[in-house]
Amino acid sequence: MHIAVAGNIGAGKTTLTRLLAKQFKWEPHFEDVVDNPYLDDFYHQMERWSFNLQIYFLNSRFRQVLQIRESGKKIIQDRTIYEDAHIFAPNLHAMGLMTNRDFQNYSSLFELMESLVEAPDMLIYLRSSIPNLVNQIHKRGREYENSISIDYLSRLNERYEAWVQTYTKGKLLIIDVDNIDFVNNPEDLGMIMNKINAELNGLF
Numbered sequence: 414m415h416i417a418v419a420g421n422i423g424a425g426k427t428t429l430t431r432l433l434a435k436q437f438k439w440e441p442h443f444e445d446v447v448d449n450p451y452l453d454d455f456y457h458q459m460e461r462w463s464f465n466l467q468i469y470f471l472n473s474r475f476r477q478v479l480q481i482r483e484s485g486k487k488i489i490q491d492r493t494i495y496e497d498a499h500i501f502a503p504n505l506h507a508m509g510l511m512t513n514r515d516f517q518n519y520s521s522l523f524e525l526m527e528s529l530v531e532a533p534d535m536l537i538y539l540r541s542s543i544p545n546l547v548n549q550i551h552k553r554g555r556e557y558e559n560s561i562s563i564d565y566l567s568r569l570n571e572r573y574e575a576w577v578q579t580y581t582k583g584k585l586l587i588i589d590v591d592n593i594d595f596v597n598n599p600e601d602l603g604m605i606m607n608k609i610n611a612e613l614n615g616l617f
Contacts, residue, residue, distance in 0.1 A: 420539030
């Protein structure tokens with residue numbers, strides 16, 4: 414079984430992935446942020462490094478999805494291959510930070526990869542307002558994220574909402590994270606777990 418957690422930067426994907434993996438005894442697969450050799454350069458010079466960064470993420474996540482399916486285990490994944498292709502790359506292109514040539518090349522490669530992988534059995538989308546995202550980003554204090562603008566986050570949020578409205582590849586669970594604290598409040602985490610159980614097992 415393959416569960417994936419989607420959401421904007423700072424929405425709480427990694428934290429929720431870790432908590433759910435522990436609670437449900439699922440194997441977590443995390444986004445390759447620490448070892449990503451382009452991330453720091455990208456945030457300092459987006460136009461120069463956007464294509465390289467997106468190709469790196471695409472390669473990393475394609476490899477991850479193949480491993481997930483081959484493993485036969487119950488796995489929860491932090492961010493999906495779809496978010497890169499439907500949100501981050503088109504956003505960079507629309508902002509003039511990725512050339513037409515690079516975007517077409519990227520999109521063509523994604524379409525090929527997409528034809529070879531299966532979608533997650535369930536997608537959990539963490540919906541968040543911009544103030545909440547900004548607060549969470551500041552709280553975790555990653556140096557390379559200091560230069561992320563509110564405009565950039567807002568554009569990503571709009572694309573996430575548009576993508577989720579048309580998502581039909583599998584089960585979808587939307588969780589509004591603005592007014593819950595699944596880290597410090599066990600009841601909030603329990604509510605999310607109940608929703609996941611209901612969605613997976615069709616109890617309600």
